[in-house]
Amino acid sequence: MSRFNVGGRVVDAVDLLRKRHWAWRLDMWPFAILYGVWVSAVVPSLDFGDASIVLGGISAFHILVFLFTVWSVDFKCFVKFSKVNDIHHADACKITPAKFSGSKEVVPLHFRKLAASSTSPGAEEIYFDFRKQHFIYSDEKHTFSKLPYPSKETIGYYLKNTGYGTEAKIVTGTEKWGRNVFEYPQPTFQKLMKEQVMEPFFVFQVFCVGLWCLDEYWYYSLFTLFMLFMFESTMAKSRLKTLSELRRVKVDSQILMVYRCGKWVKLSGTELLPGDVVSIGRSTGLDGEDKSVPADMLILAGSAIVNEAILTGESTPQWKVSVGNRGHDERLSIKRDKAHVLFGGTKILQHTPDKTFHLKAPDGGCVAVVLRTGFETSQGKLMRTILFSTERVTANSWESGLFILFLVVFALIAAGYVLKKGLEDPTRSKYKLLLSCSLIITSVIPPELPMELSIAVNTSLIALARRGIYCTEPFRIPFAGKVDICCFDKTGTLTSDDMEFSGVGGLTDSEDLETEISKVPDRTLEILASCHALVFVDNKLVGDPLEKAALKGIDWTYKSDEKAIPKKGGGNFVQIVQRHHFASHLKRMAVVVRVQEEFLSFIKGAPETIQERLVDVPVWYVETYKKHTRQGSRVLALAYKSLPDMTVSEARNLERETVESGLTFTGFAVFNCPIRGDSASVLSELKASSHDLVMITGDQALTACHVAHQVNIISKQALILGPAKGNNGGYEWVSPDETHTVIFSENEVGDLSESYDLCIGGDCMEMLQQSSSTLKVIPYVKVFARVAPEQKELIITSFKSVGRVTLMCGDGTNDVGALKQAHVGVALLNAIPAGQNGKPATSSKNETEKSGKSKKPKPASTVDGPSKSKPASKLESASNRNANRHLSAAEMQRQKLKKLMDELNEDGDGRSAPVVKLGDASMASPFTAKHASVSPTIDVIRQGRSTLVTTLQMFKILGLNCLATAYVLSVMYLDGVKLGDVQATISGVFTAAFFLFISHASPLPTLSAERPHPNIFCSYVLLSLLGQFTVHIFFLVSSVKAAEKYMPEECIEPDSEFHPNLVNTVSYMVGMMLQVATFAVNYMGHPFNQSISQNRPFQYALVGAVGFFTVITSDLFRDLNDWLKLVPLPKELRNKLMLWSFLAFLVCYSWERFLRWAFPGKMPAWKKKQRAVATSAEKKRV
8 A cells, every 4th residue: 555544633635655776866867868869869960059959958857857856746756756666676665645734745664673582582663754844654554644742641540650770770761752853954055045945936047047148138137137046045033033033932951859750859851752751840051041842751750830931822820730539530631731741841840749748749849740741841832833834935936937937938939939930041050040039038037036026025024014013024014914713812912911890790680780899708708818829939929810810909908828818808718628620621710719717619710610600599590690700701600618627638628529510699799801992993994995804712602702892803793612402412493582593504694794793602513523514614604712723723724625715813822733834924023012193103214213313223143142243244244335335225225124123123212122032923924013903904904905906906017018029030130120238128127127016016005995906816907918918019010110210221130249230229128118107007006006296206207207218209418319229210100109009008008907997806706616525525524
């Protein structure tokens, strides 16, 4: 069997391959035969020139085959490998990753003998490593599966674990799992440069330059080549910087006590193995920084307070407790039992050892067992997401490729015409003929295209950086212009992170909140004051903002000896004896406390969970909590239970189930999370500019619907999907006030979404996944509530599957997967609140100006540290002065951008710009904004639309210029029309200036309801091109024909040197005029960018070009025309040219305006694709 279907989250399929011997590779023996035929048959029969042409053709084909093995993995497998059926004959495999997980790769297949143990003789292991994960072949399953880690055993198994007992077991473990390190090879500048230089576009550009040199256009060619290398090396440098930043994330090599071979030994964190028993606690390095946990581990004894910001983005410290109180037969689920797991990369702020555990830690740390190491830890997974999750988006997308193919067709026709005519003339040089044919074909593909595209993108990069928005993948900017659906996280993104305590409800049958604390029963206050997970770290109270808000709201204090005391009045203090921490699957937490001499258990949790545990449920219970939830409040039910007399140690050992059953209700605590000031206005602007809006949150469905309504995500009546009442196992849609229900049917969701806004929860998502109907339902839903991070990712990939272009805006690393999967991910770093006037940009702009004035920008020293910046800057400025003279437009942009980034990295007021670090969602997100507001999404989309429109007009302009060039070089070339080197260079300079000024057009401050055309291939672009091209050719032909009447009958040799004549002069002037007209007609201004009159540099350049055209046509300065090698025009011809130029411009302009009116940009029709994708998914399932 040569193919294995793995069907995992990373690998979809594996094909077995065997490397061919180098002589039998398909890029070797066929060419050896061809070269042999050339030597034996071609050389003797043709003259040297023709034989060289044949050899050139064979070599070019050989080089092309080699390059295709670099560009296409499938082609590389076809050429260099053969497929095999027996795994023992294979030495490599082709990996096809799961959808949206990057591109195919060929990796080596390894065979190794395992060390023989007492139970099994030395077996053979067959495995491959793919993206830092280890996949092993299983004989029983006949497929590959991921290397297992001991992370799903029973709780009893871990509690009995005493680590590795013998040296042999340690050797086996090391062989199986390897060292606990992030080995990520640091690519060199040379390697990255080689990758860039191997890109199809670059190879083509170098080929063009070579051809021009052969045709004696030396200045132009070498100037272009220099620009290309400069541009590619800056790209490689910026990639190297990002990758170096990743290298700084490593496993802390702190020394830990590890229990091995029956005794405690000191070991480095990098030597840990899954199954090791370790002692871990808070430890600081020499610099006073807290050391991070080296691997994922389960706490067996003791408790710890941990900062998990690096993984979740939440700054609230988490309390981690021992797994000792759990049932011994339960299986561990890291997702569910995260309250017992210390995750790799997180920092322990405080720890409490347990002296009663059978293994005593000699250094007073918590005893824990290692579950996962290396790239399998949570931090390792985050690193893998960042490194491999999606393919990088580059400028050379398939669209530009197809567009070029479209142009090549025209070029081939033109070249064929020249070849046919040339071969009819036996006296013509075959070398010159082939050269001119190659030049025609290559002239169609403008070598400056990638540079022009990146100039447009760089302009947007600078504009975004000015507004405090950073971009790590610049070529995603045009995607932002195509976005048609924007997804938002709720907490911390649309709403602020701060919670406000509103009061207590449900004390009586009145639905109003009791905000007067003196009227709230003492028991309710005692629960609020003590049932929480707040702790003191370095004498500072830390914990959940909601619990801090409650303590502040009821005016109690909490002391470090776990006592809660009222600030006023003579209430009793409450002593906490034992905590049962909040667990997301239980949706509640409990504490055992002592008030005076009485033991009580206090519980708080989700109202629906507490309801099942009450002895007596008040009549108004459900109605009251639902009323507050519908208003967008966060509601927690409070309850207590009196416990019999017992000792403190008995109270500590009470089962959780005993503590949390038979409860008495004491009210609802109601909290509010204020919506950010500008969320509603930003989202209504996005809605008005033809975007669909979606909310994805971990919060409760009713709360989510209320907030969604306030921020304009939903406007119709909402329906929430949930299990149907009664035990029939079905599902139904229910309105928030429960007055309206609709039976759930996956096939009617589309119709239902026409009249209602739909909301579903995370538990329903699981149901949809099991019934494989995600693609039928998810695309129509507006609000997703109670979703886990993996489900956020699934939602985004579902939208992508049905052809939507997605934007995801979130904070925190729990959004990383979704931010990475979205076409445009915008991560908010809540470092700087939005400016008072709701315009966050102003603060960052002023900072930039301040810092620019106050300090000279020094190179950002994020990677190399502060060393040697001063002497370097002197040298740098000297070399910059020299380099500036020859800088291309793209380079000037890049320097400007670098300077700006450096200034931002050294903000004047000491708030440094966010260097990419783990813990910010910024690490994985293409865009990172320094604002605690969603307004950056508008900036990104505005710039995206502007760049998209600019690139679209560039394609049109380049297309028209190239089609005209193909015509000039073919039909007119045969008539002896040529351009001089000076003429070509001046024409090139004008083109470069126009392109630069076009890309400098700023977007308009507000988003328009009209959308830009997302693709080059649409009726508008093609009709516009063909219409204008027809006018241009007609004008060109008429002008040349008119000029020929004044020419004496002389025979012009097509291959002769350039010398000035009337036809040459007219064709150059007409070419100039058409160039100016093309830019003026195709410039896209309102409703996306500034109009021509607002874009001053472009306006001046156009006026200048028209002036230049008028001057050379009217022959005002004879010396200038002589230098340009232009001959004087007869007066009648001159007037004709002027009139025809004006008419041609007028016709093209009217045609373009008509097409823009007839084909406006529209919202993409995705429903048809959704139906097709859902149907094909169903067929696969069947």
